[in-house]
Amino acid sequence: MKTWCVAKPASDQATLLANINYACSxxxxxxxxxxxPCSTPDNPINRASIAMNLYYQSKGRSQLNCDFKSSGLIVVTDPSYGNCTYA
Structure with a gap:
């Protein structure tokens, strides 16, 4: 079964920004x-979800690689939208 990693909706902005910075480093x-295509909407939760998923997919899709200090959530429904395709 394919899975994706997204940011938990209740995550605060500082956590989301830290997740973006870590994944993108x-x-x-x-x-x-x-x-x-994935640059909009330009808000922290969208940007963090995409960055976190890139990290999760590139590191082998283990639960540990979606933890992000308990701010990540593994989902089974493809979060892709419009022309933005989650890997």
């Missing part, structure tokens, strides 16, 4: 930069 996060 480990891999290429150009997908959330302006002009890319």
């Amino acid at each position: 480990q891999l290429d996060c150009n997908i959330i930069q302006g002009g890319h």
